[in-house]
Amino acid sequence: MAVKKANQTFEILKPYISSVISSYAEVLFIESKKVGLLLLIASFINPNVALSGLLGVLFALFFAALIRMDPDYLESGFYIYNPLLVGMSIGFLFKLTFMSLFLIAVASVLTFLITIILHTLFSIYLIPILSFPFAIVSSIVYLSTLNYSNLFVETLYSHSFLLNSGLNIPVWCEAYFKSLGTILFMPNIWAGIFIFLLIVLHSRIMAIMTIAGFYFGVFVHSQLSGSYIQSLLNPYAFNYILVAVALGSIFLIPGIRSYLLALLGVSISVLLVDATAIFWTLYKIPVFTLPFNITVISFLFVLRLVRFREFAYVIKKTPENSLSYFLLSLFRFKSNEKSIFLPFSGKWSVYQAFDDVWTHQGKWKYAYDFVIRDKDGKTYKNEGLRLDDYYAFKKPVLSPVSGYVVEAADDFPDQPIGEVDNINNWGNYLILSTPSGVYVEISHLAKDSLKVKKGDFVEAGQIIGLCGNSGYSPEPHIHIQVQENMYLGSKTIPFNFVAYLKKDEVCFYQRPLKGDEISSFAADKSLDTRFSFVLESRCSYEVFKDEKKIDEFTLRVAMDRFSGRFFFEDPEKNKLFFAKEYGIFYFYDYTGKDRSYLKKFFMAIPRIALIGKERVKWEDFLTPRIVYEGFKKDFLMFLASICSKPFLYKGVWEKNGDDIKGTINIGNRQISVLTVIDKTHGFDTIKVENLIIRRKK
Known part of the structure; x- marks a missing residue:
């Protein structure tokens, strides 16, 4: 009791x-x-x-x-x-x-x-x-x-008593460690060394920014004051460290721009420290962290306002983790662009692309026109004099997003071939708005063909109308654009398509070119079932290296109770987050220790198009944090913050939907990976070079 x-x-x-x-x-x-x-x-x-x-x-x-x-x-x-x-x-x-x-x-x-x-x-x-x-x-x-x-x-x-450390080290080194200690009101060398070691163990990028921030601030101050020693011994120099860390690694994604902004912020904080010190000294008040707060909050407010790309909207446990998550989102999911799904099923051809020679010009240049062509490249049968001759006419148009219908019209007539409506250019149209603020307009729909009305909520892939020839349209086609607001004819903005099939290649978050024939795809039912993971289900694996068993572990399927995100978890509580939607299964985040077999799953198959057709291929990206461990990972992640170029992954289906063979390209080196899909559920085998993770029978 x-x-x-x-x-x-x-x-x-x-x-x-x-x-x-x-x-x-x-x-x-x-x-x-x-x-x-x-x-x-x-x-x-x-x-x-x-x-x-x-x-x-x-x-x-x-x-x-x-x-x-x-x-x-x-x-x-x-x-x-x-x-x-x-x-x-x-x-x-x-x-x-x-x-x-x-x-x-x-x-x-x-x-x-x-x-x-x-x-x-x-x-x-x-x-x-x-x-x-x-x-x-x-x-x-x-x-x-x-x-x-x-x-x-x-x-x-x-x-x-704190000021006497007993260490005989150069003043430039002593000043740095004392400034670090001052952050926690311990202006002592030993305290500073201890804090520095904790920061180094936590994040190498953070540690670099503490050094860069302090000495750059001292340099700027010494150039203005004329005294290097006075600048080193400034009791408020810890503000330089805090500014550099905040802007260069925490609230902005580490990178060239962020590092430059951090140094600029340090320069501003030098002025604020001296100005505040003069005013505050009149009332015997220490400066504390006021310069740091004013500098960083001002920067973040403006950068948030201008939608600075490297703003850390998602802050992970370390700057390296934040950088990895950012790069994966940027290169794998084009997080800096608007993304929509194809507005059709089956195979269609790009009639007009961005900034094309006909109507896609000026403020309406970011748009696509799609038509259907036969094997001879024609968009019609017979003589092409009737609307019914055109393959695209009256074909279903699908919603490219999940959202609300904010504007719609379908009472304009379909124009006969050879005639256009110069007054009602857009013809019958539909404008959709997503919860995230994406506005999509689809135009030239067939008369009286809308299946939804203003105010309705539609799911991506739902039939919303039929392809027509209303408005300024030379022949039946689907016109689609992403625009700035909900009003008809608004200025267009760039966008891409989440996924489409081009010949034998799945393209993720890309833009097709004029003349490309592309098609949507649906998941193979068998594969879709095999990649439907049940909460709290478990699967055991054995690990082999050079054909010798070295370990075994069990994966558990779990869900984060706050975000609702699904993940695989190993016995050490490392987590590999995954999702399945619209015929695609993918891993998108990993949290945990450097050494985990879960990272091998991520490496072997970061994303799968659940088609299962032999020779279908696709590309993806990985970061050094997923591929490497220890010092090499840290060094390469720092380089990634400068060059921002992840590793290219190439995958291809083999053996009719059971095996996926892949390579990870790292400079001149290639890492070979292989994934064998289990006949009933999930993964049977994961192979990364000479390491094999095999399902326990």
Whole structure:
């Protein structure tokens, strides 16, 4: 009974304990309880600061419990790291006494309130609040204490013991480590070295940005001030580090543009540090992280407004992971473009493509016209004088997206061959709007052929009307465009098609060329069934290397309870996320350790067109994070942030839908991979070079 009660108590306290630990790591933009625990322990280099910070967290959590705030919101430490910093800032100035304890309690609750308010306001623009609440409240506290002479007389705290490290290292190196330590109110070389090692182990890109940010900021400041030593010893130089890390690796995807913006941000923060220091010194207030917050929030607000491509809309645990996810989304799914499905079934030909010689010009240049041709290349039978002679006439038109019908018309007549309607150029049309804000117009439909009406919701692939010859149309065809808004004839924007078949090749997220014959495809029913995975089902595999068994493991099919995403999970809790839709099965994300057999699945078959026809081929992309491990992976991921070129994967169906043979092209090297589909369900065999993962019989 006592054990059961203890377990229940632990479950209640678990999110609060997790919040305390995670808040320390959040200060460094790290999502790791291990790192948080190590930083908590390391903070006791300065016991007064450590206890004050811990008390700041506990007071904030007590207030959260008092107002019955859902503990799940607190577990990540996001709402708590600002009260932690405020507690530390007070502990850095005053000894722990009843008076300073009261000050910590009041300040931490105020910080918690401001954190929630600012987060609510900033989240409208998807902008992080960073440590802005801490900068505001700490300045308020320090300013208010100027009137509390009793507090200064009795509790002023000296921490000069931190400055003597006993290490004899160059001043340029010592200054860097002290600045790192100052982020957690520990201006000590040993603290800085410890924090640096934690950052290196977590992310090599982050570690590089701390170095680049600090020394570039010092260089800029020294050029302006004329004193290199003075610039090195600036107590607020840690702002340069925070700006570089935030812009160069966390909130922007690591890359050339992000690195340049990070250095520009560091330059701006140099001015803000000096300007703020002069003004704040009048009131004896430290600068804290105000320059960092102003710089980064300003950058992120503007970059979000202009839809900066490298804005990190999805932030993973490390910058390397964020970069890998971004590159996979960019190259595999063209995340920077609008994507729609084909508006037809069967084989059609591109009559006009983008910026073509006839009507696809000016603001309407991003559009496609499709017709049906016979083996002789003609679009009609007989003499082609009647509408019924044209193969495309009255053929079903399918919805290219899932969304709502926002505009529609189908009362215009189909024009006889040789005549066009110059007044109602678009003829009968349909405009669809998706929840993500994509507007698609389909024009020249047949009279009275619409199967849907304004306000209806349609699924992608649903029949919405018939191909016609209404409006300015020389012959029956499907005209399709993606446009800026819901109004007829709006300016068009570039787009691609999610998937189509061109001869014996499946093209993913591409644009066909003029004259190309392309067709949609449906999944083979047998393959579709074999790739329908049931929740909580399990499958065991044996691992062989050079024909010798080296391991075995079991995969479990699970679902993320928050996002509803499906994934395979191995015994070490590594996760390989997958999806199946519109005749395609694909892996799209991996979370977990470097060494996992799940990565071999990703390598062998990142995406499958569930057609199963022999000799059908396709291409895909992989990043170094999926292919490699350890130092090589880290080095190549850093190079990927500069050149942004993933590895090309080529796959082809063999043996009538049972085997998929592939290669991963890495420079002049090729990695051979093979996937054997199980006769009943899922994967039978995965082979990556000399490593074989085989289903246990």
